[in-house]
Amino acid sequence: MQDYVIRAMDDEGNIRVFVAKTTNLVNNARNIHNTTPTASAALGRTLTAVTIMGTMLKNERETVSLQLKGAGPLGTVLAVANSKGEVKGYVSNPSVDLPLKNNGKLDVGGAVGQNGKVTVIRDYGLKEPYIGQSDIVTGEIAEDLANYYVYSEQQPSAVALGVLVDRDTSIKAAGGYIIQVLPEATDEALDKLEANLANIEPVSSLIEKGYTPEDILLNVCNGFKMDIKDKTSVKLTCDCSVERMQKALIAIGREELNKIIEEDGEAELVCHFCNEKYKFNRDELVSLLNESDLK
Helix, strand or coil: CCCEEEEEEECCCCEEEEEEECHHHHHHHHHHHCCCHHHHHHHHHHHHHHHHHHHCCCCCCCEEEEEEECCCCCCEEEEEEECCCEEEEEECCCCCCCCCCCCCCCCHHHHHCCCCEEEEEEECCCCCCEEEEEECCCCCCHHHHHHHHHHHHCCCEEEEEEEEECCCCCEEEEEEEEEEECCCCCHHHHHHHHHHHHHCCCHHHHHHCCCCHHHHHHHHCCCCCEEEEEEEECEECCCCCHHHHHHHHHHCCHHHHHHHHHHCCCEEEECCCCCCEEEECHHHHHHHHHHHHHC
16 A cells, blocks of 8 residues: 555644555665664654655745654664655664563664754755754654654644564554644543544554554544545655765865875765765766865
8 A cells, every 4th residue: 555644634623633654665764774673663753753744844845854863772863854755764773673672562762762852954945944952752753753842843742653563574564643733722622632542552553454544534533523635645765866975075175085086096975865875986086176176
């Protein structure tokens, strides 16, 4: 089944809801980065969250980045998305794995760690992007993003993110939802939502059972009359290119670029997001060096 996100709102203007299925997207990321189950879960949750956040953008040129950088062994977990459903991401240490927690669940919180920051960057194509931050609370990612929305954006939100890893380490199910409370929400509506959330199964379990985002919406929003506003197909994709890598080499400065030419005679750059390798020979590096002189 195709990966996609739906956006819905109840007819009384209490809540807006985003629900995503991202199983294929997360499995493709696992294949690219060769992540362990724990790293797959952390990266997959982050990819799912930023996928949903991307559909909140209004302009095709806008992007949103979600970064978690805690004190755990995973290091940085970063994902980027746009409004077209194009998503990419990576984790600094994809080989990190930890023992299961006492409840049999993957220890994502231990791998991400605490004593760190959640950072959201929205690039609207203006001179300066919007940057918001909050403290990592648990490292489990969903709770950390909900905390971010409340304290950095004053937007009460319920966040659920799930990745179910199969025995062969492939991704069996992945998805999530973000529910945002609107300014005119009534106490009755909030009580109803809270009761629903207290009884809902984990989102990855629902997706494993074959539930679509529409099915999950009906479960989460039982008792609400929901109107689905749009549906966005999503996929893992990377926009790296030779030109981007050339700019990166120029950006390191004339002295460092000249040092690479003299000592190595060639350069190889690897994209963090897709692991694509870009090789530049001596002549190409000299050409870039000359170009940097003109800037």
